[in-house]
Amino acid sequence: MMNIHPRECRRSAGCDPTDDRQAFGLPHWMLVIFAITCAGSVANIYYAQPLLDTIATSFGIGAARIGLVVTLTQIGYAAGLLFIVPLGDLVNRRKLIVAQALLSAIALAGVGSAPAAPFLFAGMVLVGLLAVVVQVLVALTATLARPEERGRAVGLVTSGVVIGILAARFVAGILADAGGWRAVYFFSAGLMLLMGLLLASVLPRNIPVASAERYSVVLRSIPALFLREPVLRQRAGLAFLIFASFSTLWTAMVLPLSAAPFFLSHTTIGLFGLAGLAGALAASRAGRMADRGFAERTTGVSLALLVFSWGAIGFLPHALAVFTIGVVLLDFAVQAVHVTNQSLIFAARPDAHSRLVGGYMVFYSAGSALGAIASTASYARYGWTGVCLTGATFSLAALLLWAWSYARSRRRVS
Numbered sequence: 001m002m003n004i005h006p007r008e009c010r011r012s013a014g015c016d017p018t019d020d021r022q023a024f025g026l027p028h029w030m031l032v033i034f035a036i037t038c039a040g041s042v043a044n045i046y047y048a049q050p051l052l053d054t055i056a057t058s059f060g061i062g063a064a065r066i067g068l069v070v071t072l073t074q075i076g077y078a079a080g081l082l083f084i085v086p087l088g089d090l091v092n093r094r095k096l097i098v099a100q101a102l103l104s105a106i107a108l109a110g111v112g113s114a115p116a117a118p119f120l121f122a123g124m125v126l127v128g129l130l131a132v133v134v135q136v137l138v139a140l141t142a143t144l145a146r147p148e149e150r151g152r153a154v155g156l157v158t159s160g161v162v163i164g165i166l167a168a169r170f171v172a173g174i175l176a177d178a179g180g181w182r183a184v185y186f187f188s189a190g191l192m193l194l195m196g197l198l199l200a201s202v203l204p205r206n207i208p209v210a211s212a213e214r215y216s217v218v219l220r221s222i223p224a225l226f227l228r229e230p231v232l233r234q235r236a237g238l239a240f241l242i243f244a245s246f247s248t249l250w251t252a253m254v255l256p257l258s259a260a261p262f263f264l265s266h267t268t269i270g271l272f273g274l275a276g277l278a279g280a281l282a283a284s285r286a287g288r289m290a291d292r293g294f295a296e297r298t299t300g301v302s303l304a305l306l307v308f309s310w311g312a313i314g315f316l317p318h319a320l321a322v323f324t325i326g327v328v329l330l331d332f333a334v335q336a337v338h339v340t341n342q343s344l345i346f347a348a349r350p351d352a353h354s355r356l357v358g359g360y361m362v363f364y365s366a367g368s369a370l371g372a373i374a375s376t377a378s379y380a381r382y383g384w385t386g387v388c389l390t391g392a393t394f395s396l397a398a399l400l401l402w403a404w405s406y407a408r409s410r411r412r413v414s
Contacts, residue, residue: 035157039161050254079128100136171213237388247372249375252379274326313326337398
């Protein structure tokens with residue numbers, strides 16, 4: 001894999017672009033642009049969550065079905081992970097990234113102008129499909145960064161993902177209160193258009209292609225990785241369950257908070273995303289703990305916190321402060337496990353990062369989709385108690401899966 005910046009290579013006589021010691025690296029300002037693009041792209045998946053009540057009213061969709069807006073977006077995202085992200089190893093990533101950003105702008109504008117529910121649902125699938133530009137950017141960062149700076153560079157870019165996930169609710173709340181839910185998607189369409197044009201001007205034109213294999217061969221290799229790598233299977237299972245729990249909270253919470261006795265505005269509900277952001281960013285050290293050999297301990301403690309967080313979340317509507325503490329704990333726990341998962345799977349197969357992240361993130365997306373539809377269905381039938389029991393069940397299942405896998409690994413070692 002080529003790690004040198006192509007333009008720098010052209011400047012240096014005798015440069016060998018396959019030599020990691022000559023790698024140019026990425027300037028900080030470009031990493032910031034990547035991070036902003038990642039934040040904007042991943043936010044597109046989550047804008048709908050605090051707006052479900054308004055969207056449901058706009059199209060006359062029942063409470064039990066409105067979760068489809070989130071579920072279909074996650075289905076599109078999963079499809080993009082499987083069929084678009086692997087292209088990053090086969091084609092010029094600059095063209096792929098710019099094309100995805102510009103097409104995202106079109107899809108978002110389509111959602112904002114959707115005249116009926118079927119058009120909305122179709123637009124959401126496309127929004128999710130194209131949002132995987134995030135993973136292509138992360139892979140590009142790992143390719144162009146110097147080996148000794150790769151972790152820092154990837155960490156900075158992926159921090160944009162965390163910010164985008166949790167800040168999306170706050171941004172959506174402000175824009176929806178000011179101009180309705182459609183304004184959120186028109187704003188995002190403009191942002192993605194701007195970022196696409198900016199990336200077209202700053203990305204190097206001769207980004208190296210990582211693989212000469214056929215597209216079908218690369219796709220077939222993804223299931224093979226799951227068969228060969230037990231750590232990938234285990235961590236993908238954990239990703240499925242923790243993000244089902246995550247999506248259960250963030251999809252359904254707008255429903256009770258926007259109703260009696262709170263009647264909170266979308267902007268106010270979005271503030272809970274900022275509270276959750278504090279918890280998620282606090283989990284950034286989980287990767288360092290994994291590097292020091294404490295991956296299993298970090299995972300177990302985080303999953304126990306995830307189960308515990310649902311006890312605090314269950315205090316809604318009686319104690320909003322306790323509920324907020326539960327939100328922070330949940331986001332901390334989910335992000336800590338997610339970071340640890342990625343550290344372990346990337347260490348297992350450093351030669352297949354793109355395919356690893358694509359396969360792993362499919363489980364993330366599938367869990368998010370399940371949580372979205374399960375939470376709204378639970379709320380429609382059993383209220384907030386049903387939502388909390390659903391989220392706690394996903395969390396407990398993740399803890400039990402980790403404990404079983406950890407016990408098996410200890411028995412093999414002994």
